[in-house]
Amino acid sequence: xxxxxxxxxxxxxxxxxxxxxxxxxxxxxxxxxxxxxxxxxxxxxxxxxxxxxxxxxxxxxxxxxxxxxxxxxxxxxxxxxxxxxxxxxxxxxxxxxxxxxxxxxxxxxxxxxxxxxxxxxxxxxxxxxxxxxxxxxxxxxxxxxxxxxxxxxxxxxxxxxxxxxxxxxxxxxxxxxxxxxxxxxxxxxxxxxxx
Ligand SMILES: C[S@@+](CC[C@H](N)C(=O)[O-])C[C@H]1O[C@@H](n2cnc3c(N)ncnc32)[C@H](O)[C@@H]1O
Numbered sequence: 001x002x003x004x005x006x007x008x009x010x011x012x013x014x015x016x017x018x019x020x021x022x023x024x025x026x027x028x029x030x031x032x033x034x035x036x037x038x039x040x041x042x043x044x045x046x047x048x049x050x051x052x053x054x055x056x057x058x059x060x061x062x063x064x065x066x067x068x069x070x071x072x073x074x075x076x077x078x079x080x081x082x083x084x085x086x087x088x089x090x091x092x093x094x095x096x097x098x099x100x101x102x103x104x105x106x107x108x109x110x111x112x113x114x115x116x117x118x119x120x121x122x123x124x125x126x127x128x129x130x131x132x133x134x135x136x137x138x139x140x141x142x143x144x145x146x147x148x149x150x151x152x153x154x155x156x157x158x159x160x161x162x163x164x165x166x167x168x169x170x171x172x173x174x175x176x177x178x179x180x181x182x183x184x185x186x187x188x189x190x191x192x193x194x195x
Pocket of ligand 1: 004005015016017040041042043044045061062063064067087088089090104106107110
């Protein structure tokens with residue numbers, strides 16, 4: 001067991017709130033999600049499961065086998081058809097298919113600079129031309145230094161400068177399963193440019 005998989009053994013980690021993040025509930029309600037959808041770094045799958053419940057073709061991918069096992073169990077229990085894959089978001093091209101929408105709830109901010117560059121190449125291979133990625137990530141407006149790296153709006157714009165159009169970057173919040181206040185976040189949407 002390596003990396004994040006440890007986080008899924010025992011009590012749920014702070015981000016694993018047992019329901020979709022409100023930001024993604026809102027995006028779905030606004031009708032801006034288009035299928036097929038990939039939830040990159042899906043954890044135990046609540047966002048992908050919610051979209052599947054709305055009728056979207058949804059796939060969840062995470063490097064943590066324990067998280068994917070939990071996601072598959074939820075899908076079976078809820079009677080939802082979601083494909084949950086143990087895989088590497090840094091190598092999405094290996095899936096051999098593309099998606100109209102990728103959602104990223106708490107994945108972008110886990111990567112260091114080198115992996116961030118690899119992730120950008122990976123996304124380019126996985127998102128259809130004209131497709132979108134919606135990212136919910138830790139924001140530099142979050143005080144303190146605990147938790148993942150803080151991301152600035154400028155970093156988001158720089159990461160997606162090549163081959164993507166900025167559609168929206170807005171202040172948002174992560175809910176957590178602890179007693180603290182919600183975490184300051186960015187909700188960012190980028191459109192993959194047509195070739
Ligand atoms: C902060 S958690 C968020 C999980 C889930 N999206 C949620 O909101 O509950 C980040 C997730 O990214 C996954 N992850 C980290 N690096 C990854 C990689 N290279 N490929 C796939 N998943 C990865 C971790 O296993 C973890 O489940």
